[in-house]
Amino acid sequence: MGVTKTEAYTERQLRRANLCKALGHPARIAILEHLLAADCCICQDLTGVIDLSQPTLSRHLLVLREAGLICGTVKGNSRSYCIGRERWEIARKEMSSFFGELSACK
Numbered sequence: 001m002g003v004t005k006t007e008a009y010t011e012r013q014l015r016r017a018n019l020c021k022a023l024g025h026p027a028r029i030a031i032l033e034h035l036l037a038a039d040c041c042i043c044q045d046l047t048g049v050i051d052l053s054q055p056t057l058s059r060h061l062l063v064l065r066e067a068g069l070i071c072g073t074v075k076g077n078s079r080s081y082c083i084g085r086e087r088w089e090i091a092r093k094e095m096s097s098f099f100g101e102l103s104a105c106k
Contacts, residue, residue: 015094016094016095016098019067019094019095021063021065022064022066022069023100025060025063027056027057027060028063028064028097030049031050031060031061031070032064032083034046034049035070035081035082035083036083039082039083040081040083041080041081041082042078042079042080043057043058043061043078043079043081044078046081056080057061060062063071065090067087067089068084068090068091069083069084069088069091070082070084071083071084072098078101
C-alpha cells in the first residue's frame, strides 16, 4: 500500500477528509449521539452504553478528540468527555458547505 500524498490535495479537501474519517465509524457516531444527549459523561459510562471493550472505546475517543469533535478533562482517575462545541460548529459549516456545492453542479 502506498503513502498518501497529501501535498496533492487542497487544505479544504484534507479538512473534509479528516472530518469524514472521524465520522466514518458507527461506534464513533454512537459516542457522539450519546454525548449530544447527555451533554457530558465519564468514560466508564460509555462502556455501559456502547458495547465495546475499554481499549477499543479509548481508540475511538482518541480519533474524535484528535478531530476536535469532543474534548476531555481528567479528574482523579476519571476522564470526562463532552462535545467540542466550537469545532462542532466549524465541522457543521464545513459539511454544510460541502453538501451545498451540489446546487452549483449542473
